[in-house]
Amino acid sequence: MTPAAVVFDLYGTLLDVASLRDAAARVAAEPDAFVAAWRKKQLDYAWAAAIVGRYEDFDRLTRYALHYVAAGTGAHLGREDVDALMGAWQVLHPYPDALAALEAVRERGIATAVLTQGTRKSARAVLEHAGAFNLLDAVLSVEELETFKPDPAVYRLAARRFEAPPERIAFVTANGWDATGAREFGLTVVWCNRLGAPPETFGRPPNATISSLAELTEAIAALAD
Numbered sequence: 208m209t210p211a212a213v214v215f216d217l218y219g220t221l222l223d224v225a226s227l228r229d230a231a232a233r234v235a236a237e238p239d240a241f242v243a244a245w246r247k248k249q250l251d252y253a254w255a256a257a258i259v260g261r262y263e264d265f266d267r268l269t270r271y272a273l274h275y276v277a278a279g280t281g282a283h284l285g286r287e288d289v290d291a292l293m294g295a296w297q298v299l300h301p302y303p304d305a306l307a308a309l310e311a312v313r314e315r316g317i318a319t320a321v322l323t324q325g326t327r328k329s330a331r332a333v334l335e336h337a338g339a340f341n342l343l344d345a346v347l348s349v350e351e352l353e354t355f356k357p358d359p360a361v362y363r364l365a366a367r368r369f370e371a372p373p374e375r376i377a378f379v380t381a382n383g384w385d386a387t388g389a390r391e392f393g394l395t396v397v398w399c400n401r402l403g404a405p406p407e408t409f410g411r412p413p414n415a416t417i418s419s420l421a422e423l424t425e426a427i428a429a430l431a432d
Contacts, residue, residue, distance in 0.1 A: 209431050210395065211371035212344070213312045213423075216380035217323035217330060219246075220399060221309075222299040222337060230295035234282040241280060248272035253324055253355040262353035265325045269296065297329065301337040302401075308420035309342040315424065320345040322365050322378070324355050345369075357388025365394065377427055379420070383407045390414070397426050 215221050224246050228238045235241035249265075249272040256262055263271075273292055277284045284292075312319050320343055323330050327348045334340040347364045349355050356362070366373045373393035380386050386398040387410035398413035399420055406412060415426040 208375065209315075210317060210377040210427065211375040212318040212320055212365070212369040213377045213379060213427065214320045214322050214347070214365045214394075215309075216378075216382060216385055217321045217325060217334075218299070220379060220381040221301055221305040221321070221339060222333060223302050224299065226300040227292070227295050230292050233291065234277065234284060234288050235280060241276060241282070244276045244279070245269075245272055248275050257355040257358050264350060265355075266293075266296075266329055269293065297332045298336050299333055301339060302420065304420040305337070306339060306342065308423045309339060311424045312427070313342060315427075317427075318344040318369060320347055320365065320368065322347045322356075322361065324349050326350050356385055357391070359388075359392045362389050362392040362394055377430070379423060386413045387411070395430060397423060397430075399423075 218224055225242060227242045231238035231241045249269050252268040252272055253265065256268065270293060273289065309319055321330060325348060327346060327350055330346050330348055331340060334343065334346065345368055347368060349361050351364065352360050354360060365376045365378065369376060374395055376394050377397060378389040378394040379397045379399060380389065381399040381401050383398065383404060386396050387407050390396045390411040390413055396413040397415045397417060400416050400418055414430055417423060417426050
């Protein structure tokens, strides 16, 4: 069965978070490690916010995470540094395979969307910068619900937007935990395992695993058979 829509995670799937490295280099001796720690703490705060029911938007959590990691690494952040680092989230680079994958899905007559932890404003800004915004039929944000993935309510947004049962929504993510959350909800999940990580050992496995978004349309076609 052809999916009603292909819905993508944004950060780490279409957009390369590692492209924050250049901004991090202004304050960190090891910018790659700094970015990795920042990303991890950002997600930690989002999960904690969802569990305890204390919502603050993703931009704010990202700022909290930045100050936490700076304190832990001994990096001194002036106001200009904070502005530069936060601003770098608006100009993340798309992965080399991202735009072509969106175009390939649309050429098959299938709707495309993003389902993101980010705010609508920030998601739109970075998608426009990346040249991806006009390749999407919808940008869905957790901001509408004031919670975060992997809360099942977030994945329900996609099914509701396209008025389709969960299994007719193909959800594409490079994050293993996100793949598990979406699969547990009932979406048809394609895990883009860019880094060759081992399969998750908790929860239902993804319906398909690919190593690059260049393999996406073939995977979707196989799932539709």
